[in-house]
Amino acid sequence: xxxxxxxxxxxxxxxxxxxxxxxxxxxxxxxxxxxxxxxxxxxxxxxxxxxxxxxxxxxxxxxxxxxxxxxxxxxxxxxxxxxxxxxxxxxxxxxxxxxxxxxxxxxxxxxxxxxxxxxxxxxxxxxxxxxxxxxxxxxxxxxxxxxxxxxxxxxxxxxxxxxxxxxxxxxxxxxxxxxxxxxxxxxxxxxxxxxxxxxxxxxxxxxxxxxxxxxxxxxxxxxxxxxxxxxxxxxxxxxxxxxxxxxxxxxxxxxxxxxxxxxxxxxxxxxxxxxxxxxxxxxxxxxxxxxxxxxxxxxxxx
Numbered sequence: 001x002x003x004x005x006x007x008x009x010x011x012x013x014x015x016x017x018x019x020x021x022x023x024x025x026x027x028x029x030x031x032x033x034x035x036x037x038x039x040x041x042x043x044x045x046x047x048x049x050x051x052x053x054x055x056x057x058x059x060x061x062x063x064x065x066x067x068x069x070x071x072x073x074x075x076x077x078x079x080x081x082x083x084x085x086x087x088x089x090x091x092x093x094x095x096x097x098x099x100x101x102x103x104x105x106x107x108x109x110x111x112x113x114x115x116x117x118x119x120x121x122x123x124x125x126x127x128x129x130x131x132x133x134x135x136x137x138x139x140x141x142x143x144x145x146x147x148x149x150x151x152x153x154x155x156x157x158x159x160x161x162x163x164x165x166x167x168x169x170x171x172x173x174x175x176x177x178x179x180x181x182x183x184x185x186x187x188x189x190x191x192x193x194x195x196x197x198x199x200x201x202x203x204x205x206x207x208x209x210x211x212x213x214x215x216x217x218x219x220x221x222x223x224x225x226x227x228x229x230x231x232x233x234x235x236x237x238x239x240x241x242x243x244x245x246x247x248x249x250x251x252x253x254x255x256x257x258x259x260x261x262x263x264x265x266x267x268x269x270x271x272x273x274x275x276x277x278x279x280x281x282x283x284x285x286x287x288x289x290x291x292x293x294x295x296x297x298x299x300x301x302x
Contacts, residue, residue, distance in 0.1 A: 014053070021054030032056045034098060045096040057141055060097040063088045068105060071131050074118045075213065075235040075295070082210035085134075085234075089204070092139055096197040099135050100143040106156045114151045123236055125151065125171050126265065126295035129178050129258040130232065133297035136182040137192065137219065137230040139202045149179040174264030181263075185256055185299065190221035191228040205229070205245050205282050214292065216244055216282075228255075229300040231292060238268045239292035245282025251275055252288060252300040259293030268293035274300065 021033050035044050035053070038061040046052025070084035106112050117127035128151060135142055147162045151172045154163065166172040186192050195201020205216040213234040220227050229252065231244055246252065253273050259265035274288040281287035292298065 017053050017055075018048045021056075022048050025054070025056075035059065036100075036102075037061075042094075056096060057098045058095045059100045059102075059143075060088065060092075060095075060140060061100070062091070063097070063099050063138070063140070064101065064105065067131065067134065068116070070234075071127055072116055072118065075123075078213045078234050079210045082208075082213065085215055086204075086207045088138075089202070089207075092202075093197070093199045097140040098143050099138060099140045101131075101135065101145060101148055102143060103145045103156060106145060106147065106152075108155075110155070112152050112155055113148050115153055119236065121171070123295060125175060126236070126259070129175060129263055129265070130234065130295050130297055132179060132182060133256075133258045134232055136186055137217075137228075137232075137297065137299065139196050139219075141196060142186070144179070149176055151175045171264045174262065178258060178263040181256065189219075189226075189228055189255075189301070191219040191226050194222045195220060200224075205231075205284070212239060212242075214239070214242075218247065227302060229302075230297065231290065231300075232297040233292045233295065236294045238266075238294050241289050242292040243281055243287050243289050245280070245284030246276045246286045246288055246300075246302070247284055248302055249276045249278055249286040250302065252302045254298060255301050256299040257293060257296065258298075259296035265296065266294060268296070269298070276302075 024031060024033055033055045034057045035055040036059050037044055043052035045055045045058045048054040066084040066087060070078065070081055073081060101113065114124055114128050117124040147156055150166055152163050167176065201220045203218040205218060207215055214232060216231040218227050218229055227247060229246065233239060251273050254270045257269045259268050261267040268291055270290050274290050276286040276288040279287050
């Protein structure tokens, strides 16, 4: 006799998923089983021999909703909602998460990602570049639904192709270049991917600067021999002389800036590098003064 549901749990369905995942990984170890799941069911992405469901990854729906709710707001109000940027780090290690910007967010009258960004045309593109930078530098694997990478204005329609003609315009070309470069950095910088699902690969530098609507954090590789510093600013203000704590002194190269003119930005940045002094800050032994671009994200590598 098939197992009957007990309470709200369908024991048969649970065992089916466990068996399915175990068989898939046993016979096809190169694939990934990902759960699009939004409940508080525990251990979705933990091995079956530990009592988990056996999926490799689970969508972080909370991050998606918090991030989009934050970006929907005019920057002048964002300092009231700073917790939307930081809350996920309280649960980020409970599962092996994927950060999705999925098909569900560009259909059913929700509008496209670009169309949901506030501000004038320049700010809409800057906000979207910043959203993608925020996604790609956070711990967790990444999912971006087609059309987002070119800044499609309309909702996704399964009966027609994407609006590839938008790539005739420089702003959409710049957004596509940004996605390409973010993917390259994610692949090439071990600190951005090796410890995506391990808390030892992430450290806040400053998560409390709500007044400036800015956050900064460190990503580490597996043996902590390499690090990438990420600083994100969520207001359309260029912040000069913004001091940031760093784990060591010397030259830190600016390896990425979402405000680069190459991507359609204003070109505010740090001329390729910053020099960290011996002045302690943010509980770190060294620090540097940087230019934080408007609605922009910067990556530094020491």
